[in-house]
Amino acid sequence: MYEISFRGVGVTRKEEGRAIIDRDGILDGRSMVYLKQICAERVLLLENHIFVTEVSAFCGRLSKCLKYVDMTGNNLQGTIPALYRLLSSPNLETIIFISKLYENMMTSLDRKKRVMLTPLESKIPSQIHRAKSLKRRQNKQSHERSCQSRELPFLNDEHQTDGILKLYVSRNLKTVIFHFDYGSLSMSRKRRLMNAHSLETFVLRYGHKGLKDFTGEVFGVEHIKNLDFSYNDLSNVTLRAFEHFTGIETLIFSHTNINALFMSRESNRLFRVTTCLKSLDLSSNSLSELSTGTFRDNHRLESVYLRDNHFQTIPFDISLTPQLRLLDLSKNAVVQLSRKQRQQLDAHARLVADFHLVLNENILSCGCEAVPFLLWLSQTAVSLDNNGNYSCVTAQGQVSYTFAYRDTQALWRICYGKFYLWFSLVLLALMVTCFLAVVFISRHSNYFRAAIFRIFNPTFRMKTRVDYPIAVSIGYAERDYRFPFHHLLPFLERDLNLTTYVRDRDSLPGQYVASAIMDAMQSSWRIVLVVTAAFLRDDQWAEFTFRSAVYSQSLSNPAQVVLIVEERLRNRLPAHLLAAVTDDNIVRLDQLRMCYELKQRLRALLLHG
Template sequence: MLTVVLIILLTLSYCHAKNHACGLHNDQQYGLFADCKGRQLQHIPYDLPCNITALDISENILTSLSNGIFQKFPNLTYLNLNSNSLSQIESGVFRGLFNLTVLLLARNKLDDSFPDDIFHDLKNLHTLNLEKNGMTSYPDRVFPPLINLHSLYLDSIPEPVLGSGFSKLANLKVLQIDSRFAYGGDCSIEKLKNTTFQSLNETRLEVLIMNHCNVKYCETGVLKHLMFLKHLELCNNGIGIQKSLHLLYPFVGRNMSRIWFDGSFTFPTQHKGDIDDHVITSESTKYLTQICVSELSLRQNGIYLIETGSVNKDPFRGCIEVLDVSKNIIVGDVGFFVILAAFSRLKYFDISYQRQVYDVPSRELLASPAAVALPQNLVYFDATGVLMGAANTVFDITFYNTDNLKTFLCGYNHVEIKRVHGLEHVDHVDVLGNDFGAISYDFFQSFSNVRKLSMKNCNLQNAKDTLTNPDIFRDLKEIEHLDLSSNALRIFPVIPNPGKLIELNLSHNVFDTIPLEYGSYTSLALLDMSFNIIGELSKDTRSSLEVAAERNSKMKIKVQGNIFSCGCENLDFILWLMVTTVIYESDRNFPCIQDNGTTTGTVDVARNYQSIHRYCTGKLSLSLTVTFMTVFVTSIVMTYVVSKNPTRYRNIVMKMMGFGVQYLTPKEFEYTFYVGYCEADIPFVYQKLRPALELCNSSARLFLKDREVLPGVVIADGIICGFTNSWKSVLVISDDFLEDRSQWSQFTIDAALYSMTDLIPNRIIVLLVGAVQMEDLPESLLNVVEEECILRVDDYQDGDETLWKELRKTAGI
């Protein structure tokens, strides 16, 4: 009987636990955590365990909290009430929560209606968030019990005044009046006065964050009461960079960890003061340079000039570790960059994305070798998008003091980089957007230890000959992440140590298959082949991928952006695409083109596989039937025709088989070669071609119209006579030949074509001289001349006998 009762009690207990409105789990930081977030709750759940230490009931529809509602949870250390509709809280709502350290009340409707003793028992509270509550003033009267409060996040109001109650927050370290990132919206502060933070003079506030404010009025002494401040963020406000820098006078001779004045410029520039706000001078930094600050950010301020002497001063110069002046329009003073090496502790330097084009003094100056001395402790250097005006400039540049440099970014400078020295210890190199069309074999020697390399959009398609060399990447033995996207590549260079490669991006190129030997890439986790021209993958390729995936279960391939072929011959590929684990995309509905030219999706093809397969099978049977009938009917017709003219067709067959055909030889002609050329190519013919063919051991007799046609003979008759008496003809064709306005060049081509006969195979041989390409030749000539009989002179070294040996071999002598 007792056993039955125990079973019933356990069953009821299990069912009761399954009906909890909230989830329970053990959190590494907060212990037994009750997760009631976003469950449309109107009240605190009654059935939560009493021993929970954390409760998240945010994003529900609570409107009020009554006295003692949390008293049954005395062990709570974390309580999240964010994003409800709370408009009323009774004075004893947090009674008994002596252990509470984090209380989040942001994004409610509490305005400033807080009972005086609401925080009476929260003497251990560490963090309090009251942002986005529609406050019109701060309820400082409720703060005195919070003697251990460390971090306070407040709603912003147009004219903030921190009342006397704030002076009781003796341990307050962090004050944030900025809710943009966590909760959306901007800071609404419009005025900052000298008395705004007066009540904080008895606290030890170290961090003040007021970002994204629309400050229209700011008094100079607003920060003078914050004598222990170390971390200051006043970003994206209307104060102006000059005024912001002048707010720092209370901190002269002090140490600070961070000063951020991002986006503090005034816009538009209507007055002289607004224009001055874009120049950093010694007057601007007279307080800043007297502060030992570790991190300074002046990004996105429209700065176009930083005077050399404005920052080259101690203690600033000897203390700064992080300097960010990115997203400005800096065009000078170049001396600012020269003195960077003097910043002995600088580890992070970002000068990327200067939006204005540089005034480049001369191409020759930038094309000459350059040297840049970096700070000796620099770890991160970002110069992306800096030299926008130096397009097509060749750089041979050497960096010094790079033993500690790990990240080097200089993409989108639109320059042709020839060689970089001094980056042997760098882990991450990003040179995307520059021109590497003339890349050399030894370029990567300076990146011998790079692990992450991005060469996106670098015109590598113009370096086809270099990329085909198996040694082009021989120095990249440590490479793990490689980005070669957007380069119109058709071939993939050899990686010296493919087993180390983890990520390879070949997207936005023109690959028609996957150009890897998959078995060697044992660590490859992601191969991006998206937006290429892959129509399908062969059966052997798919099999190799599956075998490689069995050995390396992490390997995935992106193929989105390719337009596949889903015709009858590729149905197996479409089915494989749907089920394989190698493909990265979860949505496998890729566009594909059917045999009739219409576009559909791979999901539809897979879904209708049976009907499409039946259609394809029937189509094949019909094709075979039609082919058989065509052959049958043709055979009957041919039999009938041959039976009417047996002698004629017997002779044709004999001629096709070579019987009874007597080919003409050079001995039967007065000249071996007729040489056709234009006047501009006479030096090539007489100085190179004639000595190589006539003045040698096995000489050939040449017909040269300027030499053989006698005075008084009509030129046309002489040319025709030359072709008739020559065994074969050599046409020397250049751009001048094709553009010859005298029409003799065209006459020469026509005469050569008329001289064609079956008794002399390959009677016309073409020599291409200069920049002329095969496709530039007249269509009439291309239709009769075999491609093997067209030789490019530039493919052979000057003075090399190989060209003339190849010409003789082609002619058959």
């Protein structure tokens, strides 16, 4: 016979208490008295309310023919010895024990994997094939030994050598899937799987406590490719516990409470031996950090599942995993990714076109500090789940979505526009202030020189009008005496009440002209030069007057010289005169007359200068 299948046979859940008395729900030699004499390759006992399996259940002829056993959906208890018996069946290839609790907890992905291992419709061999198989089994002599007298491996000290516990399994065993919701087993001792050369898939999920104390070594597991220790207790674990699992391609450590401090220090050494690793699942372990150099030796790694942990960023260097196609960081503590990691992800996406990053269920930041990250989400070539639209928290603490901030330029203006506006205004004010300061200093350079000079000579002081006997000395050309005498002089003496000196009126008889000019300028608070064309071209004392005025100025009276000049003669002024007189002390007129502008300028320069 090829397959025997029982589904939904046995007492209901409400009658399990009575089943202890009438032994309904207990799989033993008596309930299997007929089945164990049948040579069947596949036995499926699904959802039959079996809660106890005894050693005597699987023995005799059945144990020699069995290749596939599936007891999914039963409330299994007291089953361990019977499992050891099954594992040593000579032709066994696949054994599946999934309790009813785990059957309800299985995800769609778990069910899909199980379907791949267990077809819903078993392939029944043809009649010819069955006849030949039956003939071979009839011609083969077999002696059925008593199940009760058969020695059980792994249960007594006879199977211990040098302190190593040995478990003998079928040489043909390929797949072991155990999902229990009860019991506990310490892994602190050394163990060895014997004859496990064909074993590729090993799933051992326990219940409340499950496997614990992973401090011992396990030998004979080099050929295992798929390892699942989910829902066990890895809080106490050492590196040697997994150092012999060198052929692992798929490793699942979800819901294991694995020591977070151990992973933050030793994860690089833990995965160093698994050079063939392609898929790793560390979901739901409260991890927050992996050690530096993790996955340095795992160049074949394609999938990393880190869901439901406390990672705030990608905990390893993406450049160390050149073939990575899936990174699941969902339901972590990621706020945003750093600039370096964003650049690494973009570079990796160029190498691996189908690379996919999962960030769902992270409370990302959509505040001002996350503007570069939000811009990256909308522009990156990395394939993101949910089209890159995630929940995020604003600076005001409100929950929003990243799609609401796709216009990062508007967000940038909201975040930084006010700051840069004020910065620009302050910079503009600073530039204007500096410009005005330069202009002010250049126009009043003499005053600043005097101030600096005063620092080195404390007795130095600026002279005032009371320090001079003459308030104003007027210099002019003799041919142009009318304006100085008839217009300028009356304004200074009558309106401004200033003492003035004019050469033609106040010089002493017989006094030398040069001496008179020099004495007058040195005794005057201000020197007003009326510059006309005749003064520049024909007057014999013009040059002497100009130079005497320049030399009369000093640090104590830097604005002593005032020029009244027609606009048309501005470019004809001597260079040494322009260099000594500031622009504020040069009064330019369209024509020489006592206008309002001239009066006000003279009032300011002579009274308040």
